[in-house]
Amino acid sequence: MSHFATEVILGAEQNRNGAVIESIEEKNGGTPVVLQDLHKAFGTEKVLDGINLAVGRGETLAVLGRSGTGKSVLLKLIIGLQKPDSGSIRIHGQQLTLLTLTEINKIRKKMGFLFQHAALYDSLTVGQNVAFPLRRHTRMSDPEQRDRVRELLAAVGMDRDLEKMPSDISGGMQKRVGLARALALDPDVLLLDEPTAGLDPISSGEIDELILKLQKERNMASIVVTHDLHSAKTIANRLALLDKGKVVIEGSFEDLEKSDSEFVSEFLKRDS
Amino acid sequence: MRSTIIAAEHTINRFLEWFGELGLFAWQVILAAVSAPFEGREFLRQLDEIGSKSLPLVALAGAAIGAVLSLESRYSLVRFGAKSLLPAAIVFSIIHESGPVITGLVVSGRVGAGIGAELGSMKVTEQIDAIEASAVNPYKLLAVTRILACILMLPLLTLAADFCGVMAGWIADTLVEPISFHQFIHKGFVGASFNDFLAPTFKTAVFGLIIGSIACFQGMRTRGGTEGVGRAATSAVVLSSLFVILADVILVKLILVFFP
Numbered sequence: 001m002s003h004f005a006t007e008v009i010l011g012a013e014q015n016r017n018g019a020v021i022e023s024i025e026e027k028n029g030g031t032p033v034v035l036q037d038l039h040k041a042f043g044t045e046k047v048l049d050g051i052n053l054a055v056g057r058g059e060t061l062a063v064l065g066r067s068g069t070g071k072s073v074l075l076k077l078i079i080g081l082q083k084p085d086s087g088s089i090r091i092h093g094q095q096l097t098l099l100t101l102t103e104i105n106k107i108r109k110k111m112g113f114l115f116q117h118a119a120l121y122d123s124l125t126v127g128q129n130v131a132f133p134l135r136r137h138t139r140m141s142d143p144e145q146r147d148r149v150r151e152l153l154a155a156v157g158m159d160r161d162l163e164k165m166p167s168d169i170s171g172g173m174q175k176r177v178g179l180a181r182a183l184a185l186d187p188d189v190l191l192l193d194e195p196t197a198g199l200d201p202i203s204s205g206e207i208d209e210l211i212l213k214l215q216k217e218r219n220m221a222s223i224v225v226t227h228d229l230h231s232a233k234t235i236a237n238r239l240a241l242l243d244k245g246k247v248v249i250e251g252s253f254e255d256l257e258k259s260d261s262e263f264v265s266e267f268l269k270r271d272s
Numbered sequence: 273m274r275s276t277i278i279a280a281e282h283t284i285n286r287f288l289e290w291f292g293e294l295g296l297f298a299w300q301v302i303l304a305a306v307s308a309p310f311e312g313r314e315f316l317r318q319l320d321e322i323g324s325k326s327l328p329l330v331a332l333a334g335a336a337i338g339a340v341l342s343l344e345s346r347y348s349l350v351r352f353g354a355k356s357l358l359p360a361a362i363v364f365s366i367i368h369e370s371g372p373v374i375t376g377l378v379v380s381g382r383v384g385a386g387i388g389a390e391l392g393s394m395k396v397t398e399q400i401d402a403i404e405a406s407a408v409n410p411y412k413l414l415a416v417t418r419i420l421a422c423i424l425m426l427p428l429l430t431l432a433a434d435f436c437g438v439m440a441g442w443i444a445d446t447l448v449e450p451i452s453f454h455q456f457i458h459k460g461f462v463g464a465s466f467n468d469f470l471a472p473t474f475k476t477a478v479f480g481l482i483i484g485s486i487a488c489f490q491g492m493r494t495r496g497g498t499e500g501v502g503r504a505a506t507s508a509v510v511l512s513s514l515f516v517i518l519a520d521v522i523l524v525k526l527i528l529v530f531f532p
Contacts, residue, residue: 079405081401105407111405113402119397119402120399121394132406
């Protein structure tokens with residue numbers, strides 16, 4: 001586990017109000033993602049209840065937990081698709097909740113998001129899906145865009161399916177294309193919502209390898225929401241286990257194994 | 273009794289909530305419409321989708337109304353000894369009311385259902401979230417383009433419906449009692465002014481605004497998977513048809529006041 005990660009874990013345990021995380025952010029010259037005391041409820045149901053997390057550049061944090069514990073909501077809060085009830089979300093030091101839509105969009109251009117079911121635009125081809133952010137946010141010429149799309153799809157092993165429609169490719173292939181689209185603008189922060197959910201073990205393994213490879217090449221801050229403990233173990237430097245809206249434990253897989261929490265043991269036992 | 277009051281209260285709350293959400297949606301759409309950049313490519317695609325692809329249905333509906341008007345009016349006018357007024361009755365009826373209303377209702381059925389289902393499906397499969405996550409304003413890309421295309425296309429489609437209606441009216445008329453097209457048109461437009469044609473045609477731009485806005489709104493607020501998509505498509509058609517009819521009542525009165 002990295003020195004940075006250790007500091008973050010200690011910080012989260014020692015100081016709930018986030019002062020330690022702030023000092024870590026300063027030391028690291030701007031941690032890409034810092035969440036402090038994040039709360040979110042839908043009606044009377046509390047989904048997130050005081051979440052403190054931070055992810056540094058080149059680091060992958062896997063967020064685990066039972067269904068309905070707010071893992072996907074957490075990602076949607078980070079990219080600004082939903083607003084927290086209270087708490088702070090800092091992306092590259094900027095407080096997301098205080099920004100205008102135009103400012104949030106500037107930050108979003110530096111973030112990639114892979115949705116749980118890929119969320120490819122079904123009226124566009126695979127190539128057009130990947131070109132979507134390039135067409136809108138870059139001044140690339142059409143040939144440059146085509147080359148970039150080919151390069152991105154080659155990175156995820158989908159360059160032969162450029163002209164296919166999303167409905168003509170499998171779920172695993174859709175996730176690869178979704179990943180290529182998420183990487184189109186060279187993001188600093190990558191958010192992955194259940195990248196291996198619903199896939200067979202071989203496809204899951206391929207997606208894991210792909211994420212690891214991209215991490216090594218691009219040095220992004222990544223947050224992966226997953227149910228798949230095996231996948232989390234493979235791709236993440238750190239794991240955070242959520243229950244009833246709170247982070248029950250945060251650390252390496254070994255830290256989770258050593259934990260004497262009944263919930264953590266039960267979670268690990270069920271998954272194995 | 274108590275449960276009836278609670279149910280009525282609940283219905284009123286939902287009704288007011290719906291209007292409140294529609295107001296917020298309209299505000300977002302206005303903000304998106306007046307800020308750069310304009311989604312020209314998507315707008316052109318929607319012009320084709322809403323305009324060109326609705327044309328055959330609108331033309332057919334217009335023609336059917338023209339033919340039916342000719343057959344029905346002939347019977348009544350012959351009874352009252354006013355057969356020579358038949359061309360004028362057909363033309364006035366079509367350009368004043370039948371053409372615009374039939375176009376509005378046909379488009380709210382075809383386009384309203386299409387937009388409601390398409391945006392509803394995009395909503396439940398997180399495609400709208402994906403657009404937003406890509407730093408693109410979904411109101412601008414999805415709603416503004418569709419609403420503007422509806423506003424622009426409805427008057428043009430009305431022209432097509434009017435033309436087909438008048439043509440079919442003449443054909444139906446001439447099959448019973450031969451009359452040249454030139455004579456039919458001459459008798460049909462006798463005493464007509466430009467306002468008789470312009471105001472009813474342009475009122476369909478308001479129908480376009482209603483159809484586009486309600487269909488986009490119902491689509492973008494879809495919840496609950498495929499069942500929700502079905503509900504969004506149905507409610508888009510029902511509500512846009514209903515509001516088109518209500519708007520027509522108001523617009524007819526306004527036209528009579530401002531273009532007597």
